[in-house]
Amino acid sequence: MRLFGRVRACSAALRALIAAGALIASGAGARAEDGVGHPVPGQIGFQVGVTDIARDIHGFYDNLLFPIITVISLFVMVLIGICMVRFNERANPVPSKTTHNALLEVAWTIVPVLILVVIAIPSFRLLTKQLELPKPDITIKATGKQWYWSYDYPKDQDGGFNFDSARVEEKDAKTVPDFINLLSVDNEAVVPVNKNIQVNVTGADVIHGFIVQSLGVRIDAVPGRLNSTWFRADREGIYYGQCSKLCGKDHAYMPIAIRVVSQPAYEAWLQDAKKKYAQTGQPQRFADASSALAGVAATTDQR
Known part of the structure; x- marks a missing residue:
């Protein structure tokens, strides 16, 4: 009777745990839905x-x-519990001298292999879907730099311009609508909704990581190498990501922001962007030291 009582108590506790997990998951889902494109507190x-x-x-x-x-974790917890109860010194004053069990050894070899096969089959299908690039409607190039991103829109797709995209600091929050600390940027990459977008990614200095979770995009930005990924967003909005590789002291301050808009809005943005980011190039983010060096050289010659 005592055993059945313990079983009922464990069953009730397990049901309560599952119910609590479902409640937390539903709440987390609602919070995630409230913050589409970016993380929210408590998510x-x-x-x-x-x-x-x-x-x-x-x-x-x-x-x-x-x-x-979950199943493996519970199974291991149960095994640990059984070992603690049945194989302590009080329950077994004379320890077993069993050294091996052929059936168990076969089981704990075959079962993990089967689990890995079950995981691998859909995993390979998903990887294939990610890596097989469809014909792109729009192609852009993203270059990771310490510690910001540069985007190039090719001329053959009505682009012909490039720009830098860097984090907006909290003291400048009023300059950006719907500011999100550590995620908002000064210049967002803009793409049309329901179009195949190919992103060619590289690095200018060290290895960076280009990841936007809501778009299902993650790829390395490696200097001297061009890696390609793609996405097709079916919902307008702004979607944030961050560099996922340790790339230096400001790694945590290197956000990615991609705004998905309607086709007419995208075409209007293209025209404005071509005027704003002239082909002559963007002002450099770091000061040009040539004039200062020339001045130093002239002073040295005079001496």
Whole structure:
């Protein structure tokens, strides 16, 4: 009777735990929905996906990885509990001298292999979907620099300009509508909704990481190498990401901001951008030292 009582108590506790988890998950989902495109305080789980790939990634985790992790964790906890109760010194004053068990060894070899196969098959399908680039409607180039991003829009797609995108500091929050600390930037990359967007990513100095969670995009920005990724957003809005590689002292202050707009709004932005970011080039983010060096040289000659 005592054993059945313990079983009922454990069952009730497990049901309460599952209910609490469901409540937390629903609340986290609501908070994530409130902050589409960026994280929100207290959020658990992924940001809301606005591409098929992002939703597939979320489904892969929620419907496969997380249940497997949960079952394995509970199984290990139960085994530890059994070992603590049945194989302590008081319960077993004379310890067992068993050295191996062929059946158990086969089981704990085959079962993990089967679990990995179950994970690998949908994982490879998802990776293939991510890495097979469809014909792009728009192609842009993103270059990671310490510690900001530069975007190039090619001339053959009605572009022919480039610009830098850097974090807006908190003291300048009033210059940006809907300011989000550590995420808002001075110049956002803009793309049209429901279009295949190819992003060619590279680094100018060290390795950076280009990741925008809501778009299901993550790829390395490696100096001297061009890596390509893509997305097709089906919802307008602004979607934030951050550099995901340790790239120096300001790694944490290197946000990514991509604004998805309607086709007419995108075309209007292109015309404005071509005027704002002339082909002659953007003002350099670092001061040109040539004039200062020339002055120093002249002073030295006079001496």
